[in-house]
Amino acid sequence: MSKSPSVVMIGLGYIGLPTAALIAQNKTYVHGVDINPEVVEIINQGNIHIVEPELDVAVAGAVKEGYLIASTTPVEANTYLIVVPTPFKAKNEPDISFVEAATKSVLPLLKENDLFIIESTSPVGTTEKMMHLIYTERPELQDKINIAYCPERVLPGNVMYELVHNDRVIGGIDEKSTEKAVAFYAQFIKGALHKTNARTAEMCKLVENSSRDVQIAFANELSLICDKADVNVWELIDLANKHPRVNILQPGCGVGGHCIAVDPYFIVAEYPMESKIIGKAREINNYKSFWCAEKVQTAKLEFELKHGRKPSIALMGLAFKPNIDDLRESPAKYIVQKVLQNANNEEYYIVEPNIKDHKVFKITGFKEAAQQADIIAFLVAHDEFKTLEIPSNKVVLDFCGVFK
């Protein structure tokens, strides 16, 4: 790269890399940093290490034109973006050690008027903590640099579009920081940029995903009630949603992915006495996966009692939501593992049309599995499954509304 970078991006994962590519497409020099040397090498060759539509073209172009370069160490710039993971430790407590390490890595490089932004999903107060860390190590910078929090809200699978078009919430540690961060994002984001303070912006991200988790828990709870009450939950929700002020989401096998199933714990861990509904929603959504596995087990035993032989079973779907190949934190995968733990010489067909093979499971085509199996359990509502014609002699467990 011929010019010194304007932006240093710490973390080149599912959000950091697309954001780095977007900024670079805007002809701003970006120095991307990742601790994984393989990732760095792949990106510098103009390739990508994650699956996301349109990201490959964006990264290839940005690298080729020299606006994006990857490295394992940061360099001096004007803007530093922290986009690293915030996993949780035992007891579901958030772990901000990656954010801390990222902040420490740029500490010696910071200078007056720089902009330091955290995008990583973080517990409330993290931006202030990083501010104290910076001011403790570099007291001469007190009130002289701009520090802000700005969470991302993109949906995996549609990241490149949503990065540009979604509204953003931007909260600085003071007004000057907020204004400076807004001016930065305004260069490449078309959605509205909403100003607030850092704590509110942090809480906003956690609340968005908790809100969805609570709403899905309501739908999942309804599915358990309806199973006992002998009411078709899909028809019920459809009818209830005809009310002008009711909008119930869809039940499924539980909630997966790296966001909705995780972020609510960041609130519960800090405010356990107050976050009753949020905590309970997590429990309900986790329980739903366990319940589905139990249902498969019961169907197996019923089949054996009725037919005097062991059934063959198709488990349809492994991904964490429909029409993607992402198996991270997937309730479907959990159910498959749980069912296989109880296997007792039955024949199993594991199906996931969005992946070719898997290191643990032997993958069978969805048509073949549906044809061969006595019991067909739908764990993910992939589009392919909706086209299946299932003979009436099969036992169908439709946990996610494939045939609703």
Ligand code: SAJ
């Ligand atoms: N799900 C249901 N029923 C529904 C909707 C979803 O069971 O009616 C399940 C899905 O099957 C999946 C899980 O919920 O297992 C999460 O899927 P999702 O599509 O709702 O969300 P994610 O995890 O892919 O992305 C979310 C988004 N947040 C919200 O919609 C509030 C996205 O905008 C965030 O940027 C992302 O989390 C994130 O990175 O935090």
